[in-house]
Amino acid sequence: MKVDRERCIGCRQCFAQCPVRAISLREGKADIHQDRCVECHICAYSGVCPKNALVIEELSYPRSLRSAFSDVKKPHKDTGVLGRGTEEMKTNDVTARLKLGRLGISVELGRPGVSTSFRDVQTIAMKLAPLSVHFEPENPVTSLMTDIRTGALREEVLEERALSALVEIDIPEDRLMDVIHALQEAEPEVDTVFSLCIASPLDPETGDIPFAETLRKNHIPFRPNGKTNVGLGRPFKEVERA
Ligand code: SF4
Numbered sequence: 001m002k003v004d005r006e007r008c009i010g011c012r013q014c015f016a017q018c019p020v021r022a023i024s025l026r027e028g029k030a031d032i033h034q035d036r037c038v039e040c041h042i043c044a045y046s047g048v049c050p051k052n053a054l055v056i057e058e059l060s061y062p063r064s065l066r067s068a069f070s071d072v073k074k075p076h077k078d079t080g081v082l083g084r085g086t087e088e089m090k091t092n093d094v095t096a097r098l099k100l101g102r103l104g105i106s107v108e109l110g111r112p113g114v115s116t117s118f119r120d121v122q123t124i125a126m127k128l129a130p131l132s133v134h135f136e137p138e139n140p141v142t143s144l145m146t147d148i149r150t151g152a153l154r155e156e157v158l159e160e161r162a163l164s165a166l167v168e169i170d171i172p173e174d175r176l177m178d179v180i181h182a183l184q185e186a187e188p189e190v191d192t193v194f195s196l197c198i199a200s201p202l203d204p205e206t207g208d209i210p211f212a213e214t215l216r217k218n219h220i221p222f223r224p225n226g227k228t229n230v231g232l233g234r235p236f237k238e239v240e241r242a
């Protein structure tokens with residue numbers, strides 16, 4: 001993101017639009033801190049600039065990753081999905097990708113106001129990789145890995161930043177606590193916030209969440225959140241047991 005300094009009148013209208021506080025005043029004009037800017041383009045999309053001075057640039061790789069992960073209007077070229085995750089995580093009742101006995105896990109790093117570096121994304125991926133997890137191949141972060149056995153990302157992307165990024169894996173149900181312990185170990189090593197989402201079909205016989213008891217037993221607080229298929233998406237196939 002650039003400011004056309006000829007046009008800018010330093011009115012500061014755009015400052016509050018930036019989710020990572022990357023815009024400040026320099027010599028009476030708006031100035032964008034290039035390392036902090038995640039190329040989300042919210043400042044420009046907001047339309048607040050009275051002089052049309054906010055310029056969306058054509059970015060070259062690896063900086064282009066910032067907008068690929070942060071600009072909600074931009075579909076990721078690897079997934080074709082708006083946003084940063086795979087569609088299957090949200091539409092499992094249609095795709096039946098997650099089978100009974102397996103859990104879909106997404107670790108979301110960064111939030112508006114905080115953002116994340118890809119070095120922190122790599123730290124999480126490398127903590128999970130030794131557990132022989134299956135990295136979701138359609139996920140944009142997986143597409144940046146040089147080796148899915150280690151979770152290492154391409155060297156040139158590590159200093160890039162995004163508003164948030166998702167590491168997605170699926171695991172056998174009985175490995176859940178191994179994953180949680182690995183994430184607890186990673187927590188002091190990352191310089192951002194992250195949250196954990198666990199997805200699974202409900203047990204077809206009891207209607208229970210298959211992993212709820214494991215979390216309760218280990219005193220891990222959680223918030224159940226259901227997705228209900230109201231019939232707009234017809235299942236490709238019934239959920240199977242892994
Ligand atoms: S593109 Fe996004 S991060 Fe960059 S200055 Fe604009 S609002 Fe802030």
Ligand code: SF4
Binds near residue numbers: 009010012053054
């Ligand atoms: S809103 Fe436009 S004119 Fe005002 S400070 Fe931002 S870039 Fe400059």
